[in-house]
Amino acid sequence: MALLYKLSKSVLPMLGLTLSIGMCYAFSLFSQPIADHLALSKAVVQFAFCLNILFLGLGAAIFGRLVEKKIKTAAWLSCILFFCGLCLSGLAMQFHSIVALYIGFGLCCGVAEGIGYVTPVLNNILWFGKNKHKGLVAALSIISFGLGSTLCSWLFKIYYPMFGIEYVFYAFAVTYLAMSGLGATLINKPRWAQKMLKRDSADFNYLALAKDQYALRSWLY
Numbered sequence: 664m665a666l667l668y669k670l671s672k673s674v675l676p677m678l679g680l681t682l683s684i685g686m687c688y689a690f691s692l693f694s695q696p697i698a699d700h701l702a703l704s705k706a707v708v709q710f711a712f713c714l715n716i717l718f719l720g721l722g723a724a725i726f727g728r729l730v731e732k733k734i735k736t737a738a739w740l741s742c743i744l745f746f747c748g749l750c751l752s753g754l755a756m757q758f759h760s761i762v763a764l765y766i767g768f769g770l771c772c773g774v775a776e777g778i779g780y781v782t783p784v785l786n787n788i789l790w791f792g793k794n795k796h797k798g799l800v801a802a803l804s805i806i807s808f809g810l811g812s813t814l815c816s817w818l819f820k821i822y823y824p825m826f827g828i829e830y831v832f833y834a835f836a837v838t839y840l841a842m843s844g845l846g847a848t849l850i851n852k853p854r855w856a857q858k859m860l861k862r863d864s865a866d867f868n869y870l871a872l873a874k875d876q877y878a879l880r881s882w883l884y
Contacts, residue, residue: 672851673790674800677783678807679846680738683839684745684776685811687715690768692819696828701759708761714769715776722777730782738847741779746840748772753832779843780808782850789852 690712698708730737751767754760784804791800815835822834 669790671849672853673783673787674803676738676846676848676850677787677804679842679844679849680741680779680783681804681807682811682814683843683846684741684772684779685808686815686835686839687712687719687772687776688809688812689815689819690715692816693823693828693831696823697756697764700756700828701761701764703761708764711761711764711769714765715773718770718773719777719780722774723781724777726774726778727781730778730785734782734786734852735847735850737778737782738843738850741775741782742840742843742847744771744775745779745843746836748775749832749836749839753830753836756829756832780804783846786850786852 690709694705694708694712698705701708726737726740729740748767748771751771752764753767755763755767784801787800787804818835818838819831822831826834
């Protein structure tokens with residue numbers, strides 16, 4: 664029973680989040696249909712993927728502290744940003760706007776993927792850090808992120824004939840909102856980590872931090 668509870672708070676949320684955001688690696692599947700629809704070269708369209716990877720890294724770096732302090736909030740932020748990014752990509756198809764695609768898939772989805780990637784990794788480390796299978800559990804996060812590409816390719820083969828490129832991103836948005844929303848709902852740190860965070864927050868002193876930062880700048884410059 665305890666193992667099932669642990670899995671429901673760690674591995675299952677991980678799958679919901681990482682299988683969703685892993686769709687970014689399947690962008691090559693629909694880059695050509697997008698290029699044909701927007702009457703642009705494939706290279707121009709694929710720049711959206713470059714932006715996506717850029718903001719994935721930036722999102723993971725910038726929101727790392729939020730993931731440490733409020734893991735459920737970070738998971739929901741990733742879920743909502745990813746949904747908005749896909750919807751904006753759908754609008755880009757309807758209004759023939761490559762800029763909207765850059766902002767939607769490149770910026771919004773990229774940041775969402777960065778947050779959604781580090782969130783389950785940290786959560787799994789907290790749950791299985793002292794377990795002999797901790798390496799396997801950590802690897803599952805990376806594997807499932809890659810498997811998201813395979814899942815997206817299957818979904819694309821179903822959705823594209825049904826909706827066309829104009830509405831396929833809306834179908835993706837609804838599907839991945841359900842998956843990542845489930846993951847964000849279930850994810851949670853173990854109780855010992857929550858207690859430690861409350862203790863660290865109580866001992867935190869902003870004045871001392873400001874003094875340390877001032878002393879560091881004085882030493883550097």
